[in-house]
Amino acid sequence: MLKCTRCGREYPLNEPYQRCECGEPLELELFKGLPGIGRRVWERFSQFFPFELDLELSLGEGDTPLTKAKHLSKELGVRLYLKNETLNPTWSFKDRGTFVGIHRALELGFKRIGTVSTGNMAASVAAYGARFGFETFILLPSNIAEEKLKALALYGAKIIKVRGDYGELYYKSLEFGRDRGIYFINSDDPFRVEGYKSISFEIIEDVTPDYVLIPTSSGGLFRGIVKGFLELKESELIEELPKFVVIQAEGCSPICSAFYEERQKIERFENPHTIAHAIENPYPPSGNAVLRLLRKLEGLCVSVDDKEILSAQRALGEEGIFVQPASATSIAALKKLRENGTVEKGAKVVSILTGSGIKTLHQVKAPNVEDGELSE
Secondary structure (H helix, E strand, O other), rough: OOOEEOOOOOOOOOOOOOOOOOOOOOEOOOOOOOOOOOOOOHOOOOHOOOOOOOOOHHHOOOOOOEOOHHHHHHHHOOOEEEEEHHHOOOOOHHHHHHHHHHHHHOOOOOOEEEEOOOOOHHHHHHHHHHHHHHHHEEEEEEEOOHHHOOOOOOOOOEEEEEEEOOHHHHHHHHHHHHOOOOOOOOOOOHHHHHHHHHHHHHHHHHHOOEEEEEEEEHHHHHHHHHHHHHHHHHHHOOOOOOEEEEEEEEOOOOOOHHOOOOOOOOOOOOOOOOOHHHHHOOOOOOOOHHHHHHHHHEEEEEEEEEHHHHHHHHHHOOOOEEOOHHHHHHHHHHHHHHHOOOOOOOOOEEEEEEEEHHHHHHHHHOOOOOOOOOOO
16 A cells, blocks of 8 residues: 555555545565575665566666765764665666656556656666656756756657756656646655665665765655655664755755755745755755655754855765766755764764766866876
């Protein structure tokens, strides 16, 4: 069954339900199981997924490295581990959710899929739609960067630029899909959330963290990672949960604003503006669900400004990893949390690096280049 994250109302699995009548997102029950043997995370943790996954159609998503940060660990006085999601097939964590979500579309008999995206999810759904043989529809905001459009060119998807508020496009797309027989694998689809659990499973194979820092836009990634850890605890594979930290950009921080002001619901963030476009969602569809989880699990919410984000992006470059600005927000937040003493010295911290900097080259200044000759 699917269950509402707020009111608890249940919905059957044989219909394409994604949100409750009360307006809040749905999710699957907690799974219990034991890890097995397998080369892929989908095999090792197969008992934790809602159906058997066809690995022959996988593009190699998941099983990304958890790298110890050499310089930043020393600078910040913690044991910092970087979960490098830039190494997924379309260079972001979205591929994990798309892989599971597209199986849901197959299970329900759909032949058409779609998504609403600022870039990362568009590339992911377009690529997997081509791989699985779906007719694919990508709805993009009208101000999408040209380089992100080019990244979609080879997949054969139908690309539609839509004027209007990005936060509203999510809800309009669900109506559009119902009218036209399109399954929209949007940001917090219940089965996309199931795919994101795999990050938690991989983390725990390497380290038991004290903190997990998660750049957050719609809230689907945060919900998936939390759900994964909850299932690990329910299965008695870990004793304690880490402290979960939502990270947002100050220029678009509807979840953190509600958290700081102790509101029960998010409000639309007016006039969003940040360099971290991948998390620039003024009205995140899982915002209220994230707030509920933060309060229930005593989590944290931190917002950072563009200057701090760019500084953190450069710091990650010194670790040998090129990320988009949204990914760097977690490092900027960690610096704040260390400065104010919230994160203790020596703590084990995992930062989720959500997407590659190669997707945002227009935001990067060219380096200084010297002319010269090599002499013998």
